[in-house]
Amino acid sequence: MLVGRTPRYRRLLDDFPVFPIVDLWTDTGISGFADKKVYVVQTNPRVVQRCILMTTDPGDLVLDPTCGSGTTAHVAEQWGRRWITIDTSRVALALARARIMGARYPYYLLADSRDGQIKEAILARRVPSEKPTNNDIRQGFVYERVPHITLKSIANNAEIDVIWEKFQETLEPLRQQLNNALGAAYEEWEIPRDAEDAWSGEVRGIHANWWKQRIARQKEIDASIAAKSDYEFLYDKPYEDNKKARVAGPFSVESLSPHRLLGVDEHDELIENAAEQQLGYGDKQDFAAMILENLKTSGVQQAHKEDHIAFSSIRPWPGDFVCAEGTYVEGNTDSGPRKRAGIFIGPEFGTVSRPDLVSAVREAADADFDVLITCAFNYDAHASEFNKLGRVPVLKARMNADLHMADDLKNTGKGNLFVIFGEPDIGILDAEDDQIQVRVNGVDVFHPNTGEIRSDGADGIACWFIDTDYNEESFFVRHAYFLGANDPYKALKTTLKAEINQEAWETLHSDISRPFDKPSSGRIAVKVINHLGDEVMKVFRV
Ligand SMILES: C[S@@+](CC[C@H](N)C(=O)[O-])C[C@H]1O[C@@H](n2cnc3c(N)ncnc32)[C@H](O)[C@@H]1O
Structure with a gap:
């Protein structure tokens, strides 16, 4: 910066190597290499991501009442936000459900975790905090950051003096040796950058060593300035733990509420009709x-x-x-x-x-x-x-x-x-240790040719879910099984590559459930979905 014709200080490009986002988002256009759309009016996830990151914190709840292919839910899931999404179209909900179920998400380092505390300490060059941790996502992630270097932060950085003193101990004797060998009286800032042809091998060695230490000192001071200066968090760049794979957390898909409206008069009598x-x-x-x-x-x-x-x-x-x-x-x-x-x-x-x-x-x-x-x-x-x-x-x-x-x-x-969609034919079986298992035998189908109702194997069933502790309000998918001829979890299997337990995987493709404890509520609910996406739910007392 100049005051008149006098230079007052130098601001380097990397003193503040980011630009604020303004209200024109030219970087969110869809490139020819973007993922293929699954819904014709699908929104670019980068736009939704920026909106979510600007307006919410991890753990917050995001509502999108026009779900479409579920971009908002997908992005919210990725960034540790809770979500609710709504659509009038079953097609949209089916697409969104499949998209979220088949996705693999990065695992971001939680600020409120031991790994997070250690990462934070490395970044700020201080000892890790000893505060007990709870893995609470509301405390956010450990984010990448960029320094925002000001003269004030350099002036207040006492660590620079410590680094300086440490390097003086090796730089000063080297300078003395060089001066003695050359019969010179170089101050630090006068030592030439390049050795002269006439110098002996020994003098060249001392000179090279001095410069090596001198550069190392500058690097360490620069790193200290960067670490101790103010910084800006890059909220779209949390650190990832590459050793962990993450899939979507549990969610439920609900259809129209089955509540009936009853009209009563002032004496609590039901008003007919x-x-x-x-x-x-x-x-x-x-x-x-x-x-x-x-x-x-x-x-x-x-x-x-x-x-x-x-x-x-x-x-x-x-x-x-x-x-x-x-x-x-x-x-x-x-x-x-x-x-x-x-x-x-x-x-x-x-x-x-x-x-x-x-x-x-x-x-x-x-x-x-x-x-x-x-x-x-x-x-x-x-x-x-x-x-x-x-x-x-x-x-x-x-x-x-x-x-x-x-x-x-x-x-x-x-x-x-x-x-x-015929009535599902479901059996409850006793298992060991007072547990139970559920079996779907098929679906009862009316045959108009004969007027009979016959059970029709499990072929007509695409998937079935159990809420092993049904609260009579919301169905929570606590067990999920897929009977389709093609493995319907193939997308997720491909996404997770080799990181799955084959034996556990096989149990997902079954007409008989894994054993589970009888619920304290005394009720379980079984939801059966056919290949057209129609679903029936049955509730059982157990
Ligand atoms: C433009 S799309 C949303 C696209 C979405 N952002 C995505 O990335 O796929 C609008 C959606 O709103 C749904 N919709 C229209 N009217 C609605 C209403 N009254 N209530 C709920 N959803 C509605 C449509 O079925 C459609 O799927």
Whole structure:
């Protein structure tokens, strides 16, 4: 820096070797070498990363209500933030789930750990702290840092004098020897950088040695200045422990809440129909009519193609719950017997509960229907256990979320809009030491050709999860098993390379669970997911 024409001090490029980030982020554009997108509107992770690092600390909670492929959750997971993400699309949630499950993350050194204390001490050139550590992520990571060198920090650095004194002990005798040998009187700053041709080998040796020590002194002083000056943390560059591999922590995926709304008056009496009206039954004639039209064109699909139910007619039916009568021919032939199905349509927004199904199937039995077909976006946990009343089977079809926008869809009959996912057939087995195991035997499927319900092996199941201590509110995946023909954890296996225990890995690919203790809550829940992403949950008392 100049004052007039007089140099006052020199500022080197590496006195402060970083630039602050400003509000134009030209470095976050997507390069041609970036990872391939899994979602067409996927956000560049660098942008999300910068936002998260600027606004949160490790351990904070990040909410992204438009999940898409889960970039926010993925980045939050990487940086030790907790996260919640929401989407209306099952496709988005399935992509996000797979992306997070298959990811491998770096392990960053925690400030509140012994390894972190040691690293911090090395960086600041002091003895490690002896404070007890708790591995609390909220204390942050150990970050790379860059010096911010000022005249003040150099002036206040007492270590420079110590280094100086230490080197004087070797530099001074060497200077004396050089002066004696040359008959000169060089001060330190007068010693030439290069040896002269006329000097003897011995003098050259003393000269070279002096310069070696002189450079070493400067390096040590520079390092001390850097270590003792102010510095800026690089919050996007924590130190990694390369010996540890990290995968995503446990998370749960939840669908629409199964809570029913009940209306009560001032005497706590239930107001009839209030619940149904709130949930969108009753007054939504247009919705039911639209659903019936789509049902007529697409029919109902089950796990196997041959078990498709195609309606020859669908007519309105004046019931309280059953709103239409559908006819189909058993065996899908011209000559087969004609069967009558009562049709119940769930609410446009909300979940179908077990009492709704019971009332609907009673009505269907009274009207002598052969089967009740219910169509809904979601069933609550207890509804999914209900399959039959007397001789009348209940086929629960899940409606595709695309039907929410059916007005904008072409009614082409293509795509599985109504899919029945049969009831999972699950056994609870006693294991040693008073533990239990769960086995999935398959899925019960209704065969419209014969009118029978038969268990259909485990082929239709893509994966199944157990909450070994179900609290009746949220399902926590405490065990996960994958039955798909291709190892669905392949992505994670590839990511982790050789660092997996083959034997433990094999147990993930099984229709029988590992043994576990009976829970104190007395309840476990089993969630079974098919290849289309439909899921059913069953709760068991154990
Ligand atoms: C632009 S994408 C988000 C992309 C995401 N940041 C990523 O990196 O993949 C917007 C998402 O919001 C979802 N969405 C639209 N309306 C919504 C709503 N009302 N509630 C929740 N999600 C919604 C869409 O399904 C879509 O997946």
